[in-house]
Amino acid sequence: MKTLRTEVAVIGAGTAGMTGYRAAKAGGKQTLLIEGNVYGTTCARVGCMPSKLLISAADAAHMLQAAAGFGVHAGAVRIDGKAVMARVRSERDRFVGFVVESVDGYPAEDKLHGHARFLSPTRLQVGDHTLVEAERFVIATGSTPIVPDEWRAAGTRVITSDEVFYWDDLPASVAVAGTGVIGLELGQALHRLGVRVTIFGRGGSVAQLSDPEVLDVARGAMTDELDVRFKTRIVKVEPQGDGLAITSEDTNGDQHTEHFAYLLSAIGRRPNVHQLGLENTGLRRDHHGIPLYDSQTMQCGTSAIFIAGDANDERPQLPEAADHGRIAGDNAARYPDVKPGLRRTPLAITFTEPQIATMGSGYSELCVSHAGRFAVGKVSFHNQGRSRVMLQNKGMLRVYAEYQTGRFLGAEMIGPRAENIGHLLSWAVQAGLTVDAMLDMPFYHPVVEEGVRTALRDLAHHLQHEPAHDCPCVDCTPAP
Numbered sequence: 001m002k003t004l005r006t007e008v009a010v011i012g013a014g015t016a017g018m019t020g021y022r023a024a025k026a027g028g029k030q031t032l033l034i035e036g037n038v039y040g041t042t043c044a045r046v047g048c049m050p051s052k053l054l055i056s057a058a059d060a061a062h063m064l065q066a067a068a069g070f071g072v073h074a075g076a077v078r079i080d081g082k083a084v085m086a087r088v089r090s091e092r093d094r095f096v097g098f099v100v101e102s103v104d105g106y107p108a109e110d111k112l113h114g115h116a117r118f119l120s121p122t123r124l125q126v127g128d129h130t131l132v133e134a135e136r137f138v139i140a141t142g143s144t145p146i147v148p149d150e151w152r153a154a155g156t157r158v159i160t161s162d163e164v165f166y167w168d169d170l171p172a173s174v175a176v177a178g179t180g181v182i183g184l185e186l187g188q189a190l191h192r193l194g195v196r197v198t199i200f201g202r203g204g205s206v207a208q209l210s211d212p213e214v215l216d217v218a219r220g221a222m223t224d225e226l227d228v229r230f231k232t233r234i235v236k237v238e239p240q241g242d243g244l245a246i247t248s249e250d251t252n253g254d255q256h257t258e259h260f261a262y263l264l265s266a267i268g269r270r271p272n273v274h275q276l277g278l279e280n281t282g283l284r285r286d287h288h289g290i291p292l293y294d295s296q297t298m299q300c301g302t303s304a305i306f307i308a309g310d311a312n313d314e315r316p317q318l319p320e321a322a323d324h325g326r327i328a329g330d331n332a333a334r335y336p337d338v339k340p341g342l343r344r345t346p347l348a349i350t351f352t353e354p355q356i357a358t359m360g361s362g363y364s365e366l367c368v369s370h371a372g373r374f375a376v377g378k379v380s381f382h383n384q385g386r387s388r389v390m391l392q393n394k395g396m397l398r399v400y401a402e403y404q405t406g407r408f409l410g411a412e413m414i415g416p417r418a419e420n421i422g423h424l425l426s427w428a429v430q431a432g433l434t435v436d437a438m439l440d441m442p443f444y445h446p447v448v449e450e451g452v453r454t455a456l457r458d459l460a461h462h463l464q465h466e467p468a469h470d471c472p473c474v475d476c477t478p479a480p
Helices: 015-026 042-046 048-070 081-104 181-192 212-225 318-334 363-369 385-389 418-430 435-439 449-464
Strands: 002-011 031-035 111-113 116-120 123-126 130-139 143-145 173-177 196-200 227-229 232-240 243-250 255-260 262-265 269-271 305-307 347-350 355-360 374-380 396-402 408-415
Touching: 002 015, 002 318, 015 031, 015 081, 015 130, 015 318, 031 130, 042 048, 042 081, 048 081, 048 181, 130 318, 173 181, 173 243, 173 255, 181 196, 181 212, 181 262, 181 347, 196 232, 196 255, 212 227, 212 396, 212 408, 232 255, 243 262, 305 318, 347 418, 355 418, 363 396, 363 408, 374 449, 385 449, 396 449, 408 418, 418 449, 435 449
Parallel strands: 002 031, 002 130, 031 111, 130 305, 173 196, 173 262, 196 227
Antiparallel strands: 116 123, 123 130, 143 269, 232 243, 243 255, 347 355, 355 408, 374 396, 396 408
């Protein structure tokens, strides 16, 4: 077994790892990038890019169906599943190729392939071939979709989003477990492409939403189009012919067994930290086994070990992973002179239709940090002008601001153009704008953003009439 010595070792060559590697190199340090799997980020290979390719195909099919509402009749719609998946895979491979090309450009002596495991706070074993001694480390090992063991025992037709993007054709039916971002995005896309889809949710959650009024509207919007069964859990999965027999149970205890070609497990992702030998580092860890770290510096305790991206389980999104990696790599290079890095305003988008977006501080977060100290404004998109013009008049936006200062704090929404509105409102939060300052901004006509103005006007009204003893969070407190 050979031994390599380096100043910084980065474990994982995904988005966070690649960014961390470049930051450490820019800091003038000898840096080794270690990867135990194939190169190509989760986003490019099995995440945000291939999912948007599938969603785009679904949107095209849906527009043909929706055109009749405008008096435009397209005739019989034929969906070529093989052609749909061929384009998804081809374009996906192109995106992955860009990532691999970037890694190929790194010096060969800076790359090492194999599974890394800590032997001590300063030593790694990589595979069965190399010992790595380093002064500082960046853990950027990503995450893995969760599949319960009892489901996995049913065989290869129990899948995760990773497998979807390797299909050669669209299946006849799919059961989706989970009403989070991945479950809803893929479930709706497959439904619009002619696949029989049922989505099971153990509770009443919808993607990343926490505002009870927005959640209520979102549940209605999803069930208007999709077979979504909230408060229903999957209790048994068994092989049956060329698919699976899936038994679900609702809150009344009633069970129902149905046949599906596949079960897509979209119940969450688990950080890849459990095979790293972290017990040999001396790091303090939480009850999930994740090292305790500073979210401004990515430093684990006072050690020379930093953690970034999905591995730290903070915000599993590509922009956050890139920021984490940059901060971790920079601080690994400058250790022990560690400094806080740029953390941007939270922004999360779900590409369903209607789209879902949360920006800044969410409702449940404000119920803790600003209980009784924030006002709420809202708008329904049902009668919003441009939304009705486009036949996309579903949804609600709720906006939040601080009493006394009028500072804009955040928003949650489901509705048209949420990916664009989300950016505008998150920028307003990061800029520290007040509601009055936002209302002084230009609004064209007719645009969906006029709905934002309506919500802000409602918010401004509530800011001017602060109640003496009222908290908008009474409906998010635990039930007795």
